[in-house]
Amino acid sequence: MRRIGGRDIVAAILIALLAGAIFMSPPLQTLQGLSLDILTALRGKLIGDRRDPANSPVVVVAIDGETYDTPPFKGSPTQTWTREIGRVLGSITEGGAKVIGFDVIFPSSIEQSEIPFGDTSVGSRMKGFDRDYLIALRQISDSGKLVLGDILSNDHPEVPYRAQQVAVRNSIRALNVHTDADDVIRRMPLSFSIEGKPVPAMGVELAARALGAKPGIAPSGSTELSGYAIPSAFPNTMTLNFRGLGRDVPTFSFADLRACVEKGDRDFFRRAFEGKVVLLGTVLNFEDRKLTSMRLSGGYDGPPAARCALPAPERAMQRA
Incomplete structure (x- = not known):
């Protein structure tokens, strides 16, 4: 250095x-x-870079380009992935993860499809397809280790489809971000007012569950967690502090984890996820990526994490 x-x-x-x-x-x-x-x-x-990714309290499970290019997902609509997602979530939980947060929203189910298929519809023929997935959501949610995400909006809210909401007993938190006038994200909301009551944002909720604490409001009006008042330069927001510039949070490919479930390697899930906060989301080059205060820093998505079953794609090896 x-x-x-x-x-x-x-x-x-x-x-x-x-x-x-x-x-x-x-x-x-x-x-x-x-x-x-x-x-x-x-x-x-x-x-x-002074932070070892192996010591990060947070890891990302990415539905990435590799996932879209790997069987059985290749060529299949994402609505058909739910059972595999449930299997991976179950293994992550058994591996000792503290909590799993969804940074992705599945607003529809293949069981809802009204596309005609013969004398009925696709959805009618697929009844029960999401059963195993919903059971997994219920079991993990009942243990307090699962939070689904939604987007609050008066015009176009984005929410998980109804069966998921019921499965997690409405354990859902907002993923909304604060965007400055120049369309750059530099702060995150700490809570939202829902039906007149403050409800923690996703990040605060995950931190609270990882600490085994409940967020509250300090006398100063700031959000408080385990006796610590979260600093807010602007009311009810936290300025993002990218100390590792995105390089210290390891990213697991969902495709490799699904193959790891097939392999039956429970030890890998324990080594990778024990004591971790896990974020499930999409990491895709063709997405409309949002700008943050790292935009001048050369920050990037977290380093590829350890592999379990599939060889690392050549592009991931080059980037590492």
């Missing part, structure tokens, strides 16, 4: 002072976000 010299430190201080002045100057408040982006990039340049 390159040593940080006196010139670097002086430059860092000057840039920090300039960014701070920009942040506090009312006429230049439109540059507040840019100052945070610059400081994030500067810290990454001077400090570099």
Whole structure:
């Protein structure tokens, strides 16, 4: 690692002072976000990577390009993946994960399809297809280790289909983010008012379950967790602090984990997930990726995690 010299430190201080002045100057408040982006990039340049992904309390299970290219998922609509998702979730839970959060929403079921098929519909012919998946959701949710996600909106809310909501007994938390005027995400909401009551956002809910605590409201009005008041520069939000620039949170391919279930390697799931907070989401190059305060830092999705059953794709090996 390159040593940080006196010139670097002086430059860092000057840039920090300039960014701070920009942040506090009312006429230049439109540059507040840019100052945070610059400081994030500067810290990454001077400090570099100092966090071992193996020690991360959080891991990602990614429905990624590899998953879409791997049998039995290749060529199959995602509505038909539910039973395999349930099997993987079950193995992750048995491996000792603290809690699993869905950063992906499945708004429909193949059992709901009204596409004609002979003298009936596809959905009618597929009744019971999601049964095993829903049973898995119920069992994991009843243990307090599963939270589904939704998107709150007055116009176009996105929610899991009704059977999932019932299966998890409405253990669902919002995935909404706070987007600044320049379309960059730099803060996350801590809670939302639902029917007049504050309900924790997904991130707060997962942290609370991992700690075995309940979020509350401190006398100052800030969100409190295990006696710790979460700092909020703006009311009810937390500024994102990408200390590892996305390089310290390992990412498992869902395709490899499904193959690991087939292989029956329980030890792998224990080594990979014991004591971890797990996020299930999509990581796809063709998605409309959102900008964050890492946009000037060269941050990227987490490093590929250990493999269980399938060889690593060549592109993943190159990126590592």
